[in-house]
Amino acid sequence: MKPTSHPHTWAIIGASGFIGLRALEGLHDRDGVTVRPVVRAAASLAVLARRRLDWRIADPRDLPALTDALRGCTVCIHAALGDPFQIEQMATIAYQACAAASVRRLVWLSSASVHGQNPAPGTDESSPIHDRHLLAYNNAKVRAERRLEKLSSDGRVEVVRLRPGVVIGPRSRWLTDTAADLRANRAGWLDEGRGVCNSIHADNLVHALRLAATVPAAAGHAFLVGDTEPVTWRDFFLPIAAHLGLPATAFAPATPAALVAKREPALAALTQSRLYQNLGDRVPERTKRLVKALAAAWPDPAPAHDAWTLSRPPASQLTLEQTLLQSCSWKLPHTKAASLLGYAPPVPFAKGLAASLAWLDFAEGPR
Amino acid sequence: MIAPSSPVAIALVGCGSVSRLFYQPALRELRRHGLVNILAVVDPRADARNTLAAALGAAACTTLDEALALRPELVVIATPPAMHRAQAEAALAADCAVLCEKPLAAISVDADAIVTAASRSGRLLAAGHYKRFMPAHRALKTFIERETFGPLLDATLVEGGKFSWPAATDSFFQREQTPGGVLLDIGVHTLDLLRWWLGDPVDFTYADDALDGLEANALLSATFTSDANIRLRLSRDWRTENVYVFRFARATIHSRVNASNQLEITLEGLPMTLAAELREPLPGRPAPPTRALDKNPQAFIAQLVDVCAAIRESRAPFVPGIEGAHALRWVEACYNRRTPLPLH
Structure with missing residues (x-):
């Protein structure tokens, strides 16, 4: 149960992202571990460069480059983001690169969404997972896990899969998007936020990553990880509103919006189409990001406005993902992680949220 | 010209x-x-x-x-x-x-x-x-010097966002080749503007989040002979409003970063904001609209x-060139007075 000491180099793929960066801050130079960040492009080093690090620049879908980047590492934590197609592709390449570079263990950051955003009561790691979810992201995470399970049957690399839920902390989109919606007077909730929020503070996730990297018995397993406390969306939303000086009524009752619900799966499905996959490696990453951002930001059809229309704030409209998440009634357990890994979340939810709000003040300026 | x-x-x-x-x-x-x-x-x-x-x-x-x-x-x-x-x-x-x-x-x-x-x-x-060539910055200099809206009381400048410059290599982030982070990168422009507008600072404090590398966030607070307090926040870590806000006795002016020919002016006592495009001056007689002044590339x-x-x-x-040397000297003075910012 007690983690073994590994005075080694650990690679973090996607080290400039929200979770990757937090993991680097929490793991580097502690317990004999040196972290080697691996990022896609030089521009991703802007925040990492606050400290002198032995970084590598490698596309996580470029097997030779990634293999080179991982040489000399004993552990690889994969925290890179991608669209559904890339998620599956990255799983295969990460495993192959780890094997080629003689990395002992690959810690794959999966997601609780392999069980869906609104899992059935009783769901835990033993529950079967499927790739027929409404959200393509969920299906990609499921297929990525399956690929890793199949690949690791050759025994060349130990694979541990972590399934966090809603990760909060500094730079968390859940925090910043909620604050932005509140500021723009477009925040909404279902059933006054009484749904279960399967939250996990980023530092609790880092704690789980450390254990997943070091506990021998973890190899081959998937673990759900979360905060200790049962948390509702209301518990998450209201302190943010209060911090911004807003009452609970700042959240308007929202109903699932069909228009938004249709677009998300359509966009995700596009990334899994044969055409997109064929183009995938030939279209520059920057262009793809731009196209996706434009598509996501493209306004829904709205009634034409003219001078005879009174201006009003946009109506609250939840995305399909938000709708499913806020409908959740089951707190995913982390009993297995506690038992096999010794996972005991060190950061209480309220304390973690307060610290995240302090970061929000710093990052986005005074209220 | x-x-x-x-x-x-x-x-x-x-x-x-x-x-x-x-x-x-x-x-x-x-x-x-x-x-x-x-x-x-x-x-x-x-x-x-x-x-x-x-x-x-x-x-x-x-x-x-x-x-x-x-x-x-x-x-x-x-x-x-x-x-x-x-x-x-x-x-x-x-x-x-x-x-x-x-x-x-x-x-x-x-x-x-x-x-x-x-x-x-x-x-x-x-x-x-x-950036001294931007019409909005030239207008601000005039407002400050001539006290068009009364004396400058204070200013808050926030600039930056997630780093997106298409750096070809990592030399930009290696201290040996580039001895500063966001302050040296985008801040040197802002410090040059502040010197141009207000002269050399009387006093200042500076903090950033560098550990043993290059800062991604920086905070500067400075006073000038005009008694105006200036607060500058720079980031290549997180989005900012990208705006300079100047509070004069009779007006508050927002100058969006790189919005070269635009200013938003809120006059004291007027419950609305004028969002202005800066143009060639109109004559004091009926005349058609004049040409817009330079945008950022211009x-x-x-x-x-x-x-x-x-x-x-x-x-x-x-x-x-001497102005570039002055701005760089202020950057270095900031680094010499650096106090750490919390990393959160």
Whole structure:
């Protein structure tokens, strides 16, 4: 149960992202571990460069480059983001690169969404997972896990899969998007936020990553990880509103919006189409990001406005993902992680949220 | 700005992102107007050099010496800061005028050496602080100096966002090659503007989040002889509002970063904000709308026009090299007074 000491180099793929960066801050130079960040492009080093690090620049879908980047590492934590197609592709390449570079263990950051955003009561790691979810992201995470399970049957690399839920902390989109919606007077909730929020503070996730990297018995397993406390969306939303000086009524009752619900799966499905996959490696990453951002930001059809229309704030409209998440009634357990890994979340939810709000003040300026 | 009477022969040193994204379109436009003749581009990297040379119809040179042999009148230096001193000194020694991108050098000792070399050679040295050419910034200078809306009470400047500059290599983030983070990168422009608007600071405090590397977030608080308190926040970590807010006695003015010809003015007692596009002045009689003043790229071009005109007219440029040295010295003073920012 007690983690073994590994005075080694650990690679973090996607080290400039929200979770990757937090993991680097929490793991580097502690317990004999040196972290080697691996990022896609030089521009991703802007925040990492606050400290002198032995970084590598490698596309996580470029097997030779990634293999080179991982040489000399004993552990690889994969925290890179991608669209559904890339998620599956990255799983295969990460495993192959780890094997080629003689990395002992690959810690794959999966997601609780392999069980869906609104899992059935009783769901835990033993529950079967499927790739027929409404959200393509969920299906990609499921297929990525399956690929890793199949690949690791050759025994060349130990694979541990972590399934966090809603990760909060500094730079968390859940925090910043909620604050932005509140500021723009477009925040909404279902059933006054009484749904279960399967939250996990980023530092609790880092704690789980450390254990997943070091506990021998973890190899081959998937673990759900979360905060200790049962948390509702209301518990998450209201302190943010209060911090911004807003009452609970700042959240308007929202109903699932069909228009938004249709677009998300359509966009995700596009990334899994044969055409997109064929183009995938030939279209520059920057262009793809731009196209996706434009598509996501493209306004829904709205009634034409003219001078005879009174201006009003946009109506609250939840995305399909938000709708499913806020409908959740089951707190995913982390009993297995506690038992096999010794996972005991060190950061209480309220304390973690307060610290995240302090970061929000710093990052986005005074209220 | 007065156009030079004959094209100025130019060599562009450095074929990285700033040359590709800024100098390439600017120089092409100036050549279209007959203001410049682009003799050569210089870069040790063949692909970068050849691509830009083809785009500009210029000779592709591996070294500065090769370009200097073509006898340019103006050498534009757009290389990493650590290379500026040697390149500027070589160009000045070859009797060329120099326009050096910001920061003028990696360290102020080198910047001073460049200024001294220019003085000794009698050649023009201009610092690439093109943001002084933005009409909104010129208007702000007028408002501050003439107290158009009363004295300046305070100002809050927030600038930056997630870093997205298409850096070709990681040299931008290695202390040995680039001795500063966000303050040296985008902050040197802002400090130059503050000095231009308000003079040298009387006092200041500075904090950033560098550990043993380069800062991604920085906070500066400064006072000036006018008693105005200035607070500056810079980030290449997280989105900011990207706006400078000036609070005068009778008005508050928002100047959006890089919105070169726009200002938002909220007059005291008027429950609304005027979102203004800055245009050529109207006469005091009925007249059609006038031409809009320079946008951001046009302000960049305006600096090149000014430098070319200054060469032809044997006058100092609008932003002489010494101003770049002053801005860099303030940056260094900030680093010397640095206190740590919490990392959260």
